[in-house]
Structures are given as C-alpha cells and as structure tokens.
Amino acid sequence: MSTPFISKRAALYADVPDDKWNDWRWQLSHRLNTVEEFDKVLPLTDSEKKALNTTGLFRVDITPYFISLIDPDDPDDPVRKQVIPVAEELQSFTAMMEDSLAEDRHSPVPGLVHRYPDRVLMLVTTQCASYCRYCTRSRIVGDPGQTFNRQEFELQIEYLKRTPQVRDVLLSGGDPLVLAPKILEELLSRLREIPHIEIVRIGSRVPVFMPMRVTQELCDMLAKFHPLWLNIHVNHPNEITRELEDACDRMTRAGIPLGNQSVLLAGVNDCVHIQRDLVQKLVRIRVRPYYLYQCDLVEGAGHFRTPVAKGIEIIEGLRGHTSGYAVPQFIVDAPGGGGKIPVMPNYQVSASDHKIILRNYEGYITTYEEPTEYQAHDPATCKYCQNKRLEPGQSGITGLLDGEQMFIKPEGFDELHDRGGIQHRLKDPSKWVPLGIGPGESNPK
Numbered sequence: 275m276s277t278p279f280i281s282k283r284a285a286l287y288a289d290v291p292d293d294k295w296n297d298w299r300w301q302l303s304h305r306l307n308t309v310e311e312f313d314k315v316l317p318l319t320d321s322e323k324k325a326l327n328t329t330g331l332f333r334v335d336i337t338p339y340f341i342s343l344i345d346p347d348d349p350d351d352p353v354r355k356q357v358i359p360v361a362e363e364l365q366s367f368t369a370m371m372e373d374s375l376a377e378d379r380h381s382p383v384p385g386l387v388h389r390y391p392d393r394v395l396m397l398v399t400t401q402c403a404s405y406c407r408y409c410t411r412s413r414i415v416g417d418p419g420q421t422f423n424r425q426e427f428e429l430q431i432e433y434l435k436r437t438p439q440v441r442d443v444l445l446s447g448g449d450p451l452v453l454a455p456k457i458l459e460e461l462l463s464r465l466r467e468i469p470h471i472e473i474v475r476i477g478s479r480v481p482v483f484m485p486m487r488v489t490q491e492l493c494d495m496l497a498k499f500h501p502l503w504l505n506i507h508v509n510h511p512n513e514i515t516r517e518l519e520d521a522c523d524r525m526t527r528a529g530i531p532l533g534n535q536s537v538l539l540a541g542v543n544d545c546v547h548i549q550r551d552l553v554q555k556l557v558r559i560r561v562r563p564y565y566l567y568q569c570d571l572v573e574g575a576g577h578f579r580t581p582v583a584k585g586i587e588i589i590e591g592l593r594g595h596t597s598g599y600a601v602p603q604f605i606v607d608a609p610g611g612g613g614k615i616p617v618m619p620n621y622q623v624s625a626s627d628h629k630i631i632l633r634n635y636e637g638y639i640t641t642y643e644e645p646t647e648y649q650a651h652d653p654a655t656c657k658y659c660q661n662k663r664l665e666p667g668q669s670g671i672t673g674l675l676d677g678e679q680m681f682i683k684p685e686g687f688d689e690l691h692d693r694g695g696i697q698h699r700l701k702d703p704s705k706w707v708p709l710g711i712g713p714g715e716s717n718p719k
Contacts, residue, residue, distance in 0.1 A: 279514055279515050279516045279518070279519050279555075280515060281514065281516045281517060282342045282343055282594075283295070283342050284315050284336075284338070284341060284342040284344075284346075285315075286315050287338050287342065291340075295486075297486065298348055298484050298486045298489075299485045300450070300699040301337045301338055301339055301486060301487075302337070302401070302403065304338050305335040305336055305338070305339075305403075305404070306335070306336050306341060307333075307335050307336070308326070309323055309326050309327065309684055311356070311397050312326070312413065315344075315346065316344060316346035316354075317346065318342075318358075319349050321360040321361040321362070322358055322360055322660075323362050324361045324366065325359035325361050325363055326359060326517065328364060330404065330605045331359060331363065331364075331365070331415060331442045332407070332409065332412045332417075332574055333405050333417070334358075334359060334360070334405060334407055334707065335359075335402075335403075335404055335414030335416075335514060336358070336401055336404045336405075336485045337404050337483050337519070339463050339483070339485070339486070340353070340357065340403075340482070340484070341357075341406050341482055342481045342581055342622065343439060343512055343513060343515070344465035349485075350541065351512075352509070352510040352512060352541070352542045352543065352548075353510065353512055353513060354556075355406065355407075355539070355541055355542050356406055356407060356408075356509060356542060357406065357407060358407075358538070359407055360407075362577035363407060363574040363575075363577070364574075365577070366576070367576035373528060373627050374639045375700050376410075376605075376613075376645040377389075378677065379442075379666035381610055381612060383426070383429040383430055383432075383433045383655050384422065384426045384429065384430075385397040385398070385422045385427075385430055386429075386430045386433055386434075386569055387579060388437075388440070389435075389498065389611065389613055390613065391439060392439055392440060392441050392442060393441065393442035393443070393444065394434070394440050394442075394443055394599070395444050395446055396430060396444065396445050396446070397411075397414075397422065397446060397447050397448065397453070397653070398422065398427075398445050398446070398448065398453065398461060399413050399421060399422065399447040399448035399449065399450065399452060399453055400416065400417055400418075400420045400421050400422070400448045401415075401416070401418075401421070401447070401449065401452050402415060402416065402447070402448055402449060402452060402480075402483070403449060403451075403452055403479070403480050403482040403483040403484045403487070404477070404479075404484075404686045405706060406507075406537075407574065407575070407578070408537060408539065408569055408570070408572065408574075408575040408578045409572070409575075410570045410572055410607075411447075412449075412572060412573065412574060413446055413656075413684060415447065425446055427461070428683070429465050429601065431465075431468075434465070434468055434471065434665055434712070435468055438470045439470075439473040440470065440471065441471065441473070442471075442473050442474075442475065443465055443471055443473075443474050443475070444474075444476075444477060445455060445461070445474065445475065445476045445477065445484075445607060446476075446477040449477075449478050449479060449480050450476050450477075450478060451476070451481075451488075451492075453476045453488055455491075457494070458495075459495055462496075462498075462499045462502075463499075464473065465499075466499055468593065469668065470567065473497060473501045473502070473503065474501075474502050474503075474506045475502070475503045475504070475505065476496075476502070476503070476505070477504075477505050477507070477535070478504060478505070478506060479506065479507040479508050480508075481518060481521045481522065481525075482506055482507060482508055482513050482518060482623075484526040484565075484609060485515070485517040485521035485563075486517065486518065486521075487523075487588060488521035488524055488525060489524075490524060493524045493525055493527070493528035493530070496525075496530060497528040497529055497530070498673045500529060500530075502530055503530065503531050503532075503533070504530050504532055504533075505532070505534065505535050505564055506532060506533075506534055506535075506561060507534065507535050507536070507537075508534050508536065508556065508561075509536050509537060509539060509542055509552075510542060510543050510552060510556050511548065511551045512547065513558070513710045514552075514555045514559065519559045521603050522559045522560060522561055522609050523559070523560070526560045531562075532560060532562065533561065533562050533563070533565075534556050534561050534562065534563050534564055534602070535564055535565045535567065535568050535686045536549075536552070536563070536565070536567065537566075537567045537569055537578075538566055538567065538568055538580055538584065538585050538588070538603070538604075539569060539578045539580075540569075540577065540578050540580045541578075541591055542578070544580050544584050544588075545588075546547050546587065546588045546589075546590075546591030546592065548564050548590065549566070549588050549591070550592060550595065550596055551680065552599040553592065554596060554597075554600060556600070557599060558598065562599065562600075563600055563602035564602055564603070565603055565604075565605050565614075566588065566589075566603070566604045566605065567601055567606075567607060568582055568604070568605065568606045568607070568617075569581075569604050570586055570607060571609050574650070581594065582617060585604040585605065585617065586617060586618065586619055587588070588604070589601065589618050589619060589634070590619045593618075593619070593635050594634060594635025594636065595635060603614065603616045603618075604618060605617070620635070621633055623639060624626050627644070627703075628643065628644050628646070629641045629642060629643050630642045630644065635704070649703075653676055653677075657700045659676070660675065663716035670682070672703075
C-alpha cells in the first residue's frame with residue numbers, strides 16, 4: 275500500500291484549535307504578508323527582506339496552511355520560492371512585458387477575454403488566497419482597486435448572450451473560489467441561463483493554498499451546474515498533502531472532473547524526476563495532469579524562466595516512462611496574444627508518400643505503412659462540416675487543410691510585396707511609376 279500524504283502545521287500554529295485551522299475564513303483572515311509575521315515562521319534571507327521592504331512590490335499574502343508546507347531551514351524550499359518574494363523580482367529582463375499574453379487587446383468588455391473562436395476567459399475577481407510570484411496577471415491581480423464591479427459583470431453576461439459561437443466559459447481571475455459563496459452561485463446561475471453555453475470551467479489554486487475552502491457545501495453547490503470542470507494548480511509534489519487529497523476526493527465524488535496546470539519554474543520543478551513524482555502523485559488523487567506551462571514573460575518573473583528545451587526534456591522523460599494519462603502537454607503561451615502552442619519532442623523521424631518513420635521513447639525506430647487507397651472525407655456530404663460554428667477568419671491551419679482558403683498572409687503582406695507600384699498608379703492605367711515614386715516626383719535614372 276502506498277504511503278499516505280502527510281499533513282503539516284508550522285510551530286506557530288500548534289495551539290490553534292482544529293475548528294479554526296480548518297475554517298477557510300480563518301485562514302484568509304490570518305494570512306501573512308510582513309517581515310515581522312514571516313520571522314515568526316521562518317528566518318528570512320537578505321534577498322527576501324529587501325523585496326518585502328520595497329514599495330510597489332506585487333502583493334504578498336500567504337495562508338497559514340500553505341506557509342506551513344515550507345521547510346523553515348531550507349532557503350531553497352520549492353514552496354517558499356513560489357510565494358515569498360526575493361530581490362530578483364525587481365530586475366528587468368529582455369522581452370519583459372506587463373501583459374505578455376495581450377489579454378487586454380482581446381477583451382471586448384472589461385474582464386472578458388475572447389481569444390479563441392468558441393470559448394472565453396471570464397475574469398471574475400482580482401483576489402487570490404495567496405499570490406504566486408510569477409503571476410501572469412500581476413498587472414491587475416491583488417489590487418483591490420481593480421476588482422470587477424456589478425456593471426462590468428452585466429456587460430460580460432450581455433456579451434455572452436449575443437455571441438452564440440461561445441460554448442465554453444472559463445472562470446478565472448484572481449481566483450473564483452475566494453468569491454463569497456452567494457456571488458459565485460449567482461454567477462454560475464447566470465451562465466447556465468444562456469442556452470449556448472455548454473460547459474463551465476473554473477481555474478483555481480484555492481484547493482492548494484487553502485483546501486479547507488472545498489467544503490461539502492461548496493461541492494454540492496458546484497454540482498448543480500454540471501457539466502462543470504475544475505483545474506487546480508500544483509507545481510511541486512510537496513504541495514500534495516492529505517488535506518488536498520481530501521479536497522480533491524470531495525470534488526470528484528461530486529462529479530467534478532479535475533485537471534492540473536503547472537508552470538515550469540527554475541529552482542522549483544525544472545527536473546524530470548520532480549515532474550515524474552508530481553504527475554504520479556496527482557493521478558493518485560484523481561487529478562489529471564493537463565498543462566505544463568513555459569513561464570510567461572511577465573514582469574518580476576525573470577528569475578523563474580528556463581529554456582524551452584528544458585520543458586521538452588521533461589516531456590521526453592515522461593512519455594513512455596510513466597502512464598500516458600499522467601503526461602501533460604508542454605505549452606508556450608505565445609507572447610503577443612498568439613495563444614497556447616504545444617511543444618514536444620520530435621517522434622516523427624521522416625515520411626514518404628507511402629510510409630512514416632517514427633521513434634519511441636527508447637529510441638526504437640519503426641515504420642508505419644500508409645494506406646494505398648483512402649476514400650477521402652467529403653465535406654460536401656458531411657452534416658458536421660456543413661454546420662461549422664467557427665468565427666469568420668478563425669479557421670487557421672484547418673481552413674487550409676479543408677480547402678476553405680489557400681493561404682494565410684501576415685498583416686501588410688500584399689502592400690509589402692506590391693513591387694509594381696499598384697498603390698501609386700496614376701489615373702491613366704497605362705502609366706506606371708516605380709514603388710516609392712508618386713505623381714509629380716522625378717524618376718531617377
């Protein structure tokens with residue numbers, strides 16, 4: 275039988291009664307955020323003290339539960355690095371951006387990001403139980419002045435009502451599970467009133483930062499709005515405790531499928547053996563590894579960044595070496611708003627018109643013989659093809675493959691390659707001038 279996950283409580287909280295410790299409201303109201311408070315739990319390094327004494331730093335708040343997972347004698351503890359700031363946060367780096375994913379540019383109304391054709395990201399709060407030092411939305415998260423108000427919420431709902439191609443809504447923020455229970459229930463109820471919204475997803479780190487929030491009452495409420503999915507955010511095996519296991523068990527018993535999204539972080543989990551232990555422990559608690567993200571180019575996160583090759587190396591060490599169900603997709607969320615791009619080792623070695631050559635995780639190379647006769651799928655007779663719900667201009671590479679279009683051109687492509695000077699044609703179409711020479715200008719010999 276496998277070893278059960280452990281439960282930890284920092285010495286400072288040894289005398290706190292269980293009924294208080296297991297109350298999520300007590301956890302929220304006793305979060306730590308100052309040098310004096312941290313010194314009671316663990317000795318701070320000079321780098322941590324410098325950061326905590328700096329004005330304008332991204333918000334710091336850590337629940338008593340989560341700080342208890344830190345080994346106070348290890349300045350390189352992987353949990354510690356995620357939530358306690360260091361001086362490196364103050365350093366800029368090449369390609370650093372405030373809004374690295376260009377979410378603001380894809381927001382038709384405040385707090386709603388419509389980047390993909392059939393789904394939207396709905397930001398419902400800017401508050402979290404604790405704050406990750408590599409936060410993608412540090413430009414707004416943690417700032418009480420940025421909280422979304424009732425008017426903005428109504429604008430979000432109205433946009434969804436009049437946009438029938440949206441079938442999937444992801445609630446994030448901030449963290450939706452820190453919302454007051456009645457507000458969260460109202461939000462879900464309003465979404466369920468929209469006929470074309472098929473599924474609702476929640477992205478939350480509350481079960482990891484504060485598993486006592488996942489009460490049976492919460493699970494019963496969420497179960498009223500199925501199909502509902504939930505992704506948690508665990509970066510290191512040390513975050514998987516008995517409390518998190520119990521919280522996940524309550525959610526899965528309520529019919530809520532669970533996934534995990536991790537971020538690849540230097541000094542925290544940039545090791546294939548750590549990642550293998552992490553994904554195997556996640557599967558044990560019925561959480562499927564979903565995404566492993568390359569760290570975004572966000573301000574303050576430069577010291578967490580790894581080469582993309584590190585993520586590919588990790589996937590190489592997972593695929594075939596553990597259950598396929600436990601292997602996440604490695605994702606680069608494209609800077610500038612290009613969306614999520616999966617990156618993986620190259621398992622296709624070569625191909626011809628009649629066979630493909632593949633290799634496995636061991637280096638075993640094989641061939642797969644292609645069919646000599648294949649009756650191609652006919653979009654003209656397929657009712658699914660005829661009823662496509664893609665937003666115009668969003669078909670992308672699929673549009674090329676199904677014959678909808680022949681090429682995709684970058685913005686400004688035609689103008690750049692208009693070498694004949696079409697845009698400078700005179701009224702008399704028989705007269706042409708070279709590109710860059712306009713009417714009344716001399717033509718150099």
